[in-house]
Amino acid sequence: MAAITAVLVKDLREKTGAGMNACKQALTETDGDLEAAVDWLRTKGLAAAAKKSGRIAAEGLVGVASAAGKAAMVEVNAETDFVARNDGFQHFVASVTQVALRIGDDLDAIKAAPFPGTDRTVADELISMVATVGENMTIRRAKVLTVSQGVVATYMHNALKPGLGKIGVLVAIEGPGEFDTLELLGRQIGMHVAATRPEALDTDAVDPAALERERAVLSEQARASGKPEAIIEKMVEGRIRKYYEEVVLLEQVWVHDSESRVRAVVKKAGVTLTGFERFALGEGIEKPKDDFAAEVAATAGV
Template identity: 60%
Template sequence: MAQITAALVKELRELSGAGMMDCKKALSETDGEIEAAVDWLRTKGLAAAAKKAGRVAAEGLVGVAVDGGNGAIVEVNSETDFVARNETFQGFVASVAKLALNVADMDALKTCAYPGTGRTVGEELTHLISTIGENMSLRRMDKISVAEGVVAPYVHNASGEGVGKIGVLVAIKSRAAAEPLIAFAKQIAMHVAATNPASLSRDDLDPALIEREKAVIGDQARESGRPEEIIAKMIEGRIRKYYEEVCLMEQTFVIDGENKVAKAVELKAKELGAELAVGGFIRFGLGEGIDKKEDDFAAEVAAAAGA
């Protein structure tokens, strides 16, 4: 029997898109013959994943997981929303979010063991592509932690436990009891889901965003022929308004509709009798930044009818 080397397994993986363990088994079954191994994988339905890899995957789910003061969030994409309603896919996303709690980055996440399968996360994803029949991708992950306090999750449009269309993690720094902290952090997370702030405060805002906003405001004002001293005051006022729109702590809290988030934090600290601060947040909206193909359904029907 031919020796099944790591290089041979790697070559078969690149040709077929199948998982490492599946490739190793295929080579064992075919005495190390690459072409025969590809055919073996095709027969088992395990080589189909590679053919699907070029298709746009902009649907799917965001998954969140927390453990005390640690939180992780992932986005796993599929081609259609139908797959996002598949319980197997939902379970995969939820499991991957939990695994992300204990790894440093995406590369480590893809190579860590997926529970109960003998496969890695990356290999399990390839297996799902083959069995479900759509292209999928583990697009991104992020983590947040706080040394003293809590991390609370919120999922909007949830389709299962810890998975949905928008996922948010909010960290609260405090020595107060965990239960009221988590409840308040979840309210902040709901706010973040609704408003999608660009930063925690103006100090965290990308200076390039501010300069771009100033340039736009200035150009608009100059077109009206206003003098530079008036333009400067207009820029100052509009930038103040911009901060209120994009900085979490300066936004009006959607839960009460009156106070700024910073004021709501101050009131909660007084209520709990302990110092309290928002330590950070992460928000993933499904498909953000993905160029989705817009199908012209009428044109497709006309083409099919020979029009």
């Protein structure tokens, strides 16, 4: 029997887009014949996944899962919202989220991990899903937050079913207190984050480049007023404080009463907010613009 080398497996993966385990199996079944292995994968529907890999996938689901002292969130994309309502796809997203909860948020590690209940990896299961459903799918991102004392609460806006939806939030709260009380506070903060889309936890965490751009724009706007530099500097600092109130979670106005600051709400609870993460499905992915006329013409064979 021919030796199944790493180079041979790599060549087959590049030709087909199939997963490593699937490529090894194909080469084993075909005694190392590369072209025969391609055909073997095609008959199994696995090579077809490669043809779909370039198509834009901006729909899908966000999944959240939690355990004692930690929680995970994963975004898995597909091409259409229809697939997000498929039970098999929902099971896949929920399972991948559990994998992330167990091993962390490194995507390569998640893809290489065993898919629950199978002898395949997560990456191979994804390829099988693509071949079965007929749409490109990607595991886009994952995040795991942990606390030493407290809770990591989860919130899913307009959940399709428990733990699955299109806008998910993780909130890490460190401190003593009853679990249910901390969980409720975390969920309330999660609702706030889902609504306000903060960019940083506190002022120290604001992206320096983004802050510098904001300061430059505000300075130019202030100079247009013709006021002295000393006055301009005060105007800019005042507007920077306003900027912080827009993008910094702890400086934002609490949406639940429209007057308190999030910082004050957390302080009153006697805990520390140590982190948060917000995933909105498909954010940042450039979606193709539908051309209805072209679609009709293609359907009619024009």
